[in-house]
Amino acid sequence: MSRHGTIEKPWQRWLIRIGVFVAMVILCLPGVWVILTAFRPNIEVLARPAIWIPQQWTLDNFARLFGYSSEQQGLPVALYFRNSLVISLTSTLVAIVVGMAGGYAFARYSFRGKATLFLGFMLSRTVPGVALSLPLFIIWSRIGLIDTSWGLILVYMAVNIPFTIWLTDGFFRQIPVDLSEAAQIDGCTPWQAFWKVEFPLARSGLASAAIFAFLTSWNEYALASQLTRTTASKTMPVGLMDFTAQFTVDWTGMSAMAVLIIIPALVLTFIVQKHLIAGLTFGGVKG
C-alpha cells in the first residue's frame, strides 16, 4: 500500500527515490569533494584517473595554513577568521535588532506609505550585489571606508535588514494581536508585552532570520573582494584567493580553508536549530 492514499505504483516510488538520490549526489558531491580534498596530499588531487577516496589522509594542508610547515609560509588565517567573525556577527546583530523592530512595525502598525516602503525593501533584493560594487567602491573610497571592517559591516547591514524585516514581519503577523493585548490588560507595558509574550513566540523566526543574515555575511565574496585590501578587513572567502598564483592553484590549501569557513556556519546552524521548532504559537487561541 502506498502512503497517504497516493496512487503511485512500486516502480514509480523507486523512480522517485532514485531521482531524489541523484539530486542529492549532485548537490552534495562538490561539498564532499572539497572536504576530501582538504585531507589529501596535492598529488592525489591532480592524479588521473581521479582518486575518489584519499589513499593517504593528512592534516598537512591545515598545518601549512597556520604556518606549521617548513615548505611554505603560513597565511594570516587567524586574522581573516577574526575579520569574518567580527563583520558577520556585528552586521547580523544590527540586522536582527533593526529588522525585528521594522518587521514588528510592519506587522502591527499601519502608517502612510507602508505598502510602498515594503515593496521598496523587496525590490532592493532584486538588485544583484555585484551591480553595486562599483558605486559602492567609489563612495567608500571617498569617505575612507575601503579596507575597513565597518565598510563591510555597513554593506551587509544594508543587504540583510530588508530581508530580516520581510521574514520577521511574517512571523509577527502569525502571532495574534490578542496576546499582546491580553498581556497589557494583565499589567504589562507595551514593551513588556512584546518582550515577555511576542518575542518568545517569534524566536524561531528571529533565529532563522539570524542564520540567513549570518550566512549571507559569512559567505559573501563578490563585494568583499572589491572593498577589502589587507588583513585589516579581508574576510575568509576573500582569503581563499590567496591560494591562486599566476600559474598555479593550491587546491588542497584552498579546500582546507574552505573547511574552516564551513565549520562555524555548521556550528551556528546546529546551535540555533532547536529554536527553529515551528508551531509554537499553536494552541494559544481558539478551540
Next chain:
Amino acid sequence: MAEVSLKQVVKRYGNVEIVHGIDLDIAHDEFVVLVGPSGCGKSTTLRMVAGLEEISGGTIAIGDRVVNHLPPRSRNISMVFQSYALYPHMTVRENLGFGLKIARESDAVVTQRVNEAAEILGLGPYMDRLPANLSGGQRQRVAMGRAIVRNPDVFLFDEPLSNLDAKLRGQMRVEIKKLHQRVKTTVIYVTHDQVEAMTLADRIVIMRDGHIEQVGTPAEVFERPVNTFVAGFIGSPPMNQLDAVVGSEAGRAVATLSDGVRVPLPADVLTRVAAGQDVVLGFRPESFAPAGHSLHGDENTVRVQRTVSIAEPLGTETILFTDFGGREVQAKMLNPRPVRSGELLEFTLDLGRLHVFDKTTGRSLRA
C-alpha cells in the same frame, strides 16, 4: 467598589463614526450584557472600556477615576477574549500567575491566588499543561482563571463562548453565572447571542449601528421592547411583526391587517394613534397559539382559522408556521399534539400582550 460610567462616548476611525455618543451607567457588581448584531459597536465599546481602543470623545470612568487616557494596565480590569488569548509558551500555571508576577506579587501570594482560581474553575489536573494540550472548554476556563486571579474591579468578556460547540456553550454559560455569584465583581459581557444575554444579564444593553437602542432587565426588554428592532432581536423565535392600518369598528380603534383581519388596539395606545395611521403589530409566537394549547385564556383574544404550512416539534412545544396578515408568522403550540402540514387550526391571538409600533419611526406606542 467599581461602577463603570460612560458619558457621551464616541469612537471615530478617521471620518467614520462607529459609536455615536453613548451613555451607560453600570452599578457595582452588576452583570451587564452588550448585545447586538455584527458591527453594532458593542466590541468597540468594550475595548474602549478596556483601554485597547482610544476614545474619540466623551468620558469613561471606572469607580471614581476617569480612565480616558489610562493604559489598560492602569485600569484594574481583566478581560476574557473571544480567542482566549492564552500565552502559548506558558503552562496553565504560568498563564494564571502571569499578571500577578508582572505586578511583582510575592511567590507565596502568586501560588495561593493561582491555586484558589484553579480550584474554583477545576483546573487542578491541567496546571502543568500548555494551552495547546487543552480542550476548548479547558482553555476557556484558563482564560477565566487568568481574569479572576488579579481581583480586578471589572471583568470584561468579549464573546467568550462563540468558539465553543452548543453543548459546551450551555455549560460554560452556567459556569460564568456561578462564577459571578461567587466572585462578586462588575461584569461587562459582549455577545451577539441573545440567549446568552437573557440568561446571564442583570441588565441588557441592546445596540445597533453605534447607538444604544434600549437598556433594561431581561424581562423589560423582552416584555416592553421600545422599538421594532429590539422586538425582533430579543426572543427566540423572534416576535412576529405585521403591517396594519388604524381604523375604527363599532366605535373602537382597531388595526386592520392586509388580509382584512381586524385586531382591537389596547386601551393605552388609543391616545397615540389616529385613524389611517400605519402601524406595526407585534406579537410573540407564544401569544399566538392554537386554541387550547396556549398560556393565555380565551378572553381578550382574536380568533382566526389558519392552515399550518410547517410544524417543528421540539418536544415540550411545537413551532407552527402559518400565514397571517399577509406574512408567514410563527406560533408556539404548548402541550403539543402531532400536527400535519396543511391542517386547519383555530389560533388565538392574546391582545393583552400585543405590541403596537409606529410604522415610520419603529417606536413602541405602548407605555
